[in-house]
Amino acid sequence: MSGFPGAVGVSQLCVYAGGGSPHLHTASTEGYVVLRGGGTLSTLGGDGPGEHPLEPGTVLWFTPGTVHRLVNPGDDLEILVVMQNAGLPEAGDAVLTFPADVLADPEAYARAAAAPRTEEEAARRRDLAVEGFEALRERVRREGPSAMKDLYEAAARLVAPRVEGWRGIWEERVLAQAHRTAAHLDALAAGDSSHLAESSVTRAAPPERRFGMCGRLRAWDWTS
Template sequence: MNQPAFPGATSVSALDVYDAVAPDGLAGGTPHLHTVSTEAYLVVGGRGRLHTVDGSGAFAERRLGSGDLVWFAPGVIHRAVNDGGLAVRVIMQNAGLPEAGDAVMTFPDEVLADPQRYAEAAALSGPAASDADRLAAAVARRDLAVAGYRALFDGDGRVDPVRLSRLHERAVALVRPRVPEWRERWESGALSVARETGDRLDALETGADPGLTAARVAVASDAPAFGMCGRLRRYETWPAAAGPTRGDR
């Protein structure tokens, strides 16, 4: 018997945002965007800020405190700033797909333009490395992305539309080779769950059992990781067939 899908075919992670300070004086995570999946933050502790640049180039800063819920569409560049003990629950659309490389970090343009350089910059040390080494690598990766993120802005604090457009082009070129794999994950995950709802409605409409006799309970396991924005506990809510292939998000 297959386990029931997590609601909405989403994924959930517990995130403690990095408190190491970047070269621009702000503590926190790695600026990045997602190309396909919407992301949400539910703040459960501490305080901080969320910096965003939307698809039009508009920059915004939002204060974050316990109980706040904010979400952003694919393409929104976001950076979590930790002002003290910021802890978040991250809800991601399309469980299993973001973990397969949907995120693109805002590295300098010369890195984004070269898939090999991007892969090297994005990678962390292997699982055999110590936590200290992996943390140092995550912070160095964050600092490189902050440098590219800051280069998007003009001296007046506005986002340069040409640089933003180039970032979007680089992001599409980087992820395009992954699309066939992502489509398989989506079809076996989020799309399959949506179709299951349709099947249940069809059964109810005819007076048939929509699956009540097959109902079961599921519990997710969790695993620690060094993510882009902080230390993660990732709950494996997606079907095994659509599980992650990358160690960090």
């Protein structure tokens, strides 16, 4: 299996009532396509704080380092999430905006960030991340985007031990697709159409929903 086009991950997200857990990605760009409902995406990043309205048909994306939090005033906000570097987010690319003392302690962070098994656990994790997010947003408003430096340094320390494993995932999934396209272009330039005879269709069954950072999530694994 070659993986989903562009080596991206695709998931269907039903956002928690009230909103999701603020976090950032350290290596991957994330995109949203709003399917139904409405709300707001609150962000913090190199361009300062932002509030981005969401409604059906909204398409937006944000680069690594953008802290983002989905705010859902109702209970019907549903989003198609398109994630760069399929496999890296699942391997720990995301860092939640817990208070500074939790971010400074890898063991405390791991306990606080553990995957929730119930809606109550998901809410506790979210509320702790919102606490850190609100404090950081106030700092950014007072000091400007330079106030993000402490969070970025903490995030880099937390993910550093995983980076070599990520590199293998990236080479196997992302880089391999780029090399495959390069080979196809070389073949076509030479008048060789043999790769077209290998064409096929892949269908993936809907996965079960789980408790994600921002809501109930169906995340497809294109490698299984």
